[in-house]
Amino acid sequence: MHIHTPILIVGILISLLILISPVNAAETGSVEIISDPGNAEVYITGQFRGYTPITISELRPGLTRISVRRPNYQNWDGVAYITPGATVRLEPELARTGTVFRNTGNIVITTHPEAVVLQNQNYVGVTDEDGSLIIARTDLGAHLITIEKEGYYSYQEYTTVYPGKTSGIVKELQPLTTPEPAPPVPTPDLRVSPVPTPPEQSAPAPAIIIAGIVAASLAAGVMRRF
Template identity: 35%
Template sequence: MKTKEIILILVLTLCLVAVVPVTFGDNTSVTYPLTPVITDVTTEPTFMPTVTSPVTEPTTIPTTVETTSMPGQDQGWIDVYCNVDGSQVYFNNILEGTTAGGILSVQVSVSGTPVQTITVTQSGYTTWTGRPSSMPSPGGHVTVYATINPLTTIPTTIPTTVPPVSTGAIYAQSNPAGAAIYMNGNFYGYSPLTIPNLGPGTYSMKATLSGYTPDTTLVNVYAGQTAPYYPTLQQSPQPRPTGSVSVTSTPNHAAVYIDGSYYGVTPLTVTLYPGTHQFVLKYSGYNDYTTNVVVYAGQTQALPVSMSTATQGTVVITSIPGATVYIDSNAVGTISSSGSLTLAGINMGNHIFKVTATGYNTWLNTVYIQANTVNTISAPLTPQGVSPTPVQPTGSLAISSSPSGAETYVDNLYRGTTPLTVTDLASGDHLVRLSESGYVDYTTTTTVTAGQLMPLALTLTAAPTPTPTPVPAPGSAQVLCILATLAGICGYMRRRC
C-alpha cells in the first residue's frame, strides 16, 4: 500500500471517530458534538444523528415573557373644580386635599377601587356631594364641577328701626275654587288670592262663579293681620224672575248698600229677586238714609233719595289721663285712665278745643268737626319747666286750591286758608280737608316725608243746587170748583143788596 493511501485511510478513520459515539464497557455513551447548541436562540430540541439510547431531554425556551409595567400606566387623575378656594375634598369619605386656584387634581389607580362618592365642604357654605361620570383611563383626566353656596343666616334680633305695621290683608278662598272675588264692588281676581295693603276697617266682599249663587259678606281688617274670607258657594237653583230698582240721590255719588252688601254709588240700577230688600245710602256730611223696597218680578221702579245734611258728629280726644277738656270755653269732660274721651252730638263746624292738666302746658287749637263722622283729636301735653323733647325730623305741605281761600284742616286741626304751607308735620300719612262756602268739602290723605316739601293742589267741586219743586198747574176740576165758588159768592151778594 502506498503512503498516500495510508494517510487517506487515517484521515477517514479520525473523522468517523469524531462522529460516531464510542462505547465503553459499561455501555455509557459519550457524544462529542461537532457544534455547540445555543439554547437561547431556538426552542426546538437538538437531536443527535446517532443512536438515541439513552435520549437526552430537550431544552425548551417558554414562548411567553412576563412584562414589567411602565410607571404611570395604571394611574389617572380626577380634577375637582370648586367655586370656593380652600374647600375640603373627600373621595369615598377620605380627605384628599383642599382646592386652590379653583381646582384639586387627585391621582387615582385605574384598576383599583373606583371612586363612588365625592364630597366638597367649606365652613359657612352648603355641602356638595356627587360622583365622577367614570374612572379615568390610564394617564387620562376626568372633570368634576362642584358649586357650593353661602349659608343664609336669619338675624336673631329685630331691628328697632322697623316701622309699625299699619295695614292688613284679606285672604279669599272659595269652595269650589276659581270664584271671582270682589271687594267694595271692584274685581280683584280669582280665588284663592290675597288682597294686601288694606287699611284697618270693614270691607264688603263678594264671590261669584258661573252656575253658583253669589256670596256676599262684610270682613273686618286689622293692622298687621290677614282676615280670612272663605265663601262656600251653593249651586244656583232654577232661574228665577227678577226686578230692578233705579237709585238716584241728592247729592250724587252716595254709597248704596242693599241687605248689608255694598253695590256701588248713585246713580245705580240693581237687579234683585222679588221680595223686600233694605236699602241704605251713605254720604260724608249727610245723615244715612234707610228704607225698605219691595221688588216685583219683571218690573223696574225708581228710588229717588234726597239726603239730609248731618249736623252733628262724634269726637274722640286722646291725651294724658286726668286732663280736662274744654270746647268753646266749656268744660265737657276728663280724659279717662285709658287716655281718651269720647263726646257724641257735637255740632258740625269749627270749635275751639282746650286740654289742661296740672303741671303741664295747655294744649289749644281750632278743630273742624265733620258731621256723621268720628273725629279723632290728639292733644299731647308737655310738662312745664322741662326741656322739650328733641324735635323729630318733619316735613311740610304746600297746599293750594281752586278756588283759593278755602279753610284748611290737617288731621282735623285748622291751619289757615289756601294757599298756605303747613310745616312741622311728622313723617307718614295725614288727613287734609278743605272747606269753602258753596263747594263740596274735599277730603284726602297724603304722605309726608321728613325733610321734604310736598305740593298738594286740589280742585273743589261746586255744591249741587237744590231743584225747586214745581207747583202743579190747576186741573179742570179745580177750575170748575173755583168758578162755582165765585158764582155762589156773587149770588149771595145780590140777595144781600
C-alpha cells in the first residue's frame, strides 16, 4: 500500500495533537497551599505557579517538591505526596530572616508490633515490640503513611511534618475477618486554582496512542479518496 507524503504528514499531526493533550483529570491530583503570612510565591519543581493562597491542580501522582518564598522570610522547602483525584492541604509557616528555622521534622507511628511502615510508598521500617516506629529528620510537608501487617487491612493516612516538630499517627488495624473499612485517603476537593496554571504532563496512556494511530489511518483513508 502506497501512502503519499502529504497524507502521512496529516496522520502524524493528528497523532501528535492527541498525544500532547493534557493529562486526564481523574489521573491527577491537587495541592492547596495556605501560607502564614500570605501572598508568598509558590514554586513546584522549580517552576513559579502563583501566590498563596492557591490550589494547583492537574499534578502527576507521587512525591512533588514545593518551595514557598517571600521577601524578608526564609524559604519553606517541603514535599507533598499527590494522590489521584484528591487535594493535599499544606499550611507552611514562614520564619523571618535571622530567626531559628529547622527544615526537617519527625513522624512517630503507633500501631501493632511488627507492622510494616511505608512513607510515600517507600519502605521505612517495622514497628518494635511496643508497636512504635520513629521516622526522624524527614522533609517538611504532607506525607502519605501506609501501615501493613499480615492478617489485617492495610491503612493509609496523610500526616503533615512541621519545622522541628513531631507529628504522630496512632492506628489500630482492622482484622481481615471484619468488613473492609472505607478508604481513609482524602476525598477529592473540587475547588479550582484562583490563578491559572499549566497542567503537569505525563507519559501518554496506551489507549491514547492507539487512538492516535486509528485517527491517522482514518485521515489517510479520507485523503486517498480525493
